[in-house]
Amino acid sequence: APAQFEWAWQHPFTSRRLTDVTPRRPRERPIAFALRLLPRLLRAPPWCRLPLRLRWLRPSPPPPLDPVPPRHVVVESGQLPARRPRPRRRMRRRSSAGATAPEGDTPPAALCELCAEPCQASPPLRCPRPGCLLTAHPLCLARVFLRSEPRELLPMHGACPRCHAHLLWGDLIHHHLSDHTPSAEEEVEPDEHIQVSPAPI
Ligand SMILES: [Zn+2]
Ligand SMILES: [Zn+2]
Structure with a gap:
């Protein structure tokens, strides 16, 4: 989905997903045009139904989007936190605390x-x-x-x-x-x- 999103964002008039976008105005800066497109893309299918996260890497505070992104799109800002290796969790952890499950048995x-x-x-x-x-x-x-x-x-x-x-x-x-x-x-x-x-x- 992100690849399709990027493609549609860069080819707004070739993409069939965007119907109500007017061409870039003569004095409109490319970034302003891109920001005008972004919320419209987020409201177009299929992205309007996907659990997307929108992360602003800079500047801060993020520019306002009009129309605002759909309610289920999580908007975040700042760099992505560095990935820490996750400790391997045992799936049995939750029930192994109970005294009823004898050792070696699969918990109910x-x-x-x-x-x-x-x-x-x-x-x-x-x-x-x-x-x-x-x-x-x-x-x-x-x-x-x-x-x-x-x-x-x-x-x-x-x-x-x-x-x-x-x-x-x-x-x-x-x-x-x-x-x-x-x-x-x-x-x-x-x-x-x-x-x-x-x-x-
Ligand atoms: Zn709950
Ligand atoms: Zn059920």
Whole structure:
């Protein structure tokens, strides 16, 4: 998706994704034009439904965008923090504290809070809010998030069924992946970020 995004950003009139963009005005600086395009791209399919993060590397404060990016796009600024190697976590960690699971046994699968079935095939999604104990099948939670937009396939955001916090689907999946596959972050992170460099044109 980032490659397509960049391509469309650099070829706004060839891209079929942008329909309402007027050509660069004679006195308009390339960067001003690029900033005028950016929010329109973020609101065009398919990016308008993807869990994107928009990171301003400079200047600070970031320039205002008009129209503002969709609510589920996370806007950040500053350099990306240096990657620290993640300590390898054991998937059994959470339940191994309980005295009921004898050593060597697989712990009982957590129950999905939405359908009350065990999460056997894959680890459950958990709410990232501290103290919230929500566990749910990814599909069950996706259905809850998509209740208000039944024609869509990819959820964007919704309320946690347990603590009612507003959650971004992209954050949930990110949290889930970093919890269960220690090396996944390396592959996932670059794909989610659109880096705004000073002169894209
Ligand atoms: Zn379920
Ligand atoms: Zn919660």
